[in-house]
Amino acid sequence: xxxxxxxxxxxxxxxxxxxxxxxxxxxxxxxxxxxxxxxxxxxxxxxxxxxxxxxxxxxxxxxxxxxxxxxxxxxxxxxxxxxxxxxxxxxxxxxxxxxxxxxxxxxxxxxxxxxxxxxxxxxxxxxxxxxxxxxxxxxxxxxxxxxxxxxxxxxxxxxxxxxxxxxxxxxxxxxxxxxxxxxxxxxxxxxxxxxxxxxx
Amino acid sequence: xxxxxxxxxxxxxxxxxxxxxxxxxxxxxxxxxxxxxxxxxxxxxxxxxxxxxxxxxxxxxxxxxxxxxxxxxxxxxxxxxxxxxxxxxxxxxxxxxxxxxxxxxxxxxxxxxxxxxxxxxxxxxxxxxxxxxxxxxxxxxxxxxxxxxxxxxxxxxxxxxxxxxxxxxxxxxxxxxxxxxxxxxxxxxxx
Numbered sequence: 001x002x003x004x005x006x007x008x009x010x011x012x013x014x015x016x017x018x019x020x021x022x023x024x025x026x027x028x029x030x031x032x033x034x035x036x037x038x039x040x041x042x043x044x045x046x047x048x049x050x051x052x053x054x055x056x057x058x059x060x061x062x063x064x065x066x067x068x069x070x071x072x073x074x075x076x077x078x079x080x081x082x083x084x085x086x087x088x089x090x091x092x093x094x095x096x097x098x099x100x101x102x103x104x105x106x107x108x109x110x111x112x113x114x115x116x117x118x119x120x121x122x123x124x125x126x127x128x129x130x131x132x133x134x135x136x137x138x139x140x141x142x143x144x145x146x147x148x149x150x151x152x153x154x155x156x157x158x159x160x161x162x163x164x165x166x167x168x169x170x171x172x173x174x175x176x177x178x179x180x181x182x183x184x185x186x187x188x189x190x191x192x193x194x195x196x197x198x199x200x
Numbered sequence: 201x202x203x204x205x206x207x208x209x210x211x212x213x214x215x216x217x218x219x220x221x222x223x224x225x226x227x228x229x230x231x232x233x234x235x236x237x238x239x240x241x242x243x244x245x246x247x248x249x250x251x252x253x254x255x256x257x258x259x260x261x262x263x264x265x266x267x268x269x270x271x272x273x274x275x276x277x278x279x280x281x282x283x284x285x286x287x288x289x290x291x292x293x294x295x296x297x298x299x300x301x302x303x304x305x306x307x308x309x310x311x312x313x314x315x316x317x318x319x320x321x322x323x324x325x326x327x328x329x330x331x332x333x334x335x336x337x338x339x340x341x342x343x344x345x346x347x348x349x350x351x352x353x354x355x356x357x358x359x360x361x362x363x364x365x366x367x368x369x370x371x372x373x374x375x376x377x378x379x380x381x382x383x384x385x386x387x388x389x390x391x
Contacts, residue, residue: 091226
């Protein structure tokens with residue numbers, strides 16, 4: 001099978017096939033933990049770590065995995081790395097671990113990761129798989145960071161905890177609540193697709 | 201196929217085992233440090249804390265594995281008791297709230313408060329953790345009379361807790377948790 005170049009992978013992962021903005025995968029963490037920049041960044045990095053590590057493993061063993069048990073094998077690998085990521089996050093910062101709550105464990109069922117293992121890593125050699133996984137992870141991180149920045153800015157008037165809009169700004173609390181998440185996501189999707197249509 | 205599955209599961213298990221062995225002590229250390237700094241914020245006069253739990257109306261040392269709510273006896277450098285910190289838990293708006301509050305030696309005044317764990321609504325209910333005028337309630341709360349929650353701006357007695365506009369349920373929850381904990385803990389403290 002022909003391997004895509006690194007440049008192609010990045011273009012697709014970050015923009016033309018962005019997992020969040022185009023494929024609409026991984027909506028659960030995108031909506032749930034994008035209420036601040038710090039949470040969004042931690043979730044983006046954790047997901048990218050799991051994505052890259054499991055892509056490498058899946059790609060290494062791709063010739064020995066019988067098709068009938070491949071999903072079970074992928075899930076086993078993904079779950080292992082998610083547990084590793086959870087312990088790592090908790091050891092580094094209890095605060096971040098508390099803020100992300102159950103959503104770290106839920107990375108296991110993030111469709112971006114299983115989708116990448118199934119459609120790419122299980123059919124390509126390790127290096128292109130890792131590059132592809134990394135670019136998809138970056139695309140996910142980029143999208144969730146954009147959500148986090150907009151929601152924190154409008155909902156708290158701050159970015160990364162630093163107050164940027166001043167004391168007189170009255171926060172739109174709704175942007176921190178689930179409803180605001182849907183609203184911002186819809187708005188981002190609209191902007192993205194409008195831009196894409198006009199660029200064409 | 202069987203060999204692959206067995207090998208892979210063993211490898212994953214080993215990886216997790218190693219990671220757990222490495223991270224468990226660090227995580228426990230961090231949790232203890234976080235608890236200690238919360239205790240010091242609630243009862244700044246204390247230099248060390250003795251940990252107790254309640255069993256059949258008596259103070260007993262907690263079991264290592266115990267999940268019981270704890271009482272922390274604050275001691276100064278001479279080992280003199282300077283106050284108590286009570287751990288309490290109860291229902292919040294959607295998820296449980298776990299908090300600490302500090303009492304003076306005689307159990308007559310509540311003079312420290314800190315939320316340990318809560319998932320109250322961001323921007324509304326979570327103000328029980330940071331709102332300065334709400335937290336001011338717990339700087340000197342009189343316990344000689346039963347404590348009551350009142351509407352914002354209606355506090356007239358030192359035994360009243362002034363709620364937060366927009367966080368009615370969460371401030372009620374805090375008041376209930378403290379009332380319940382006081383009912384069971386005050387007799388122990390006064391012994």
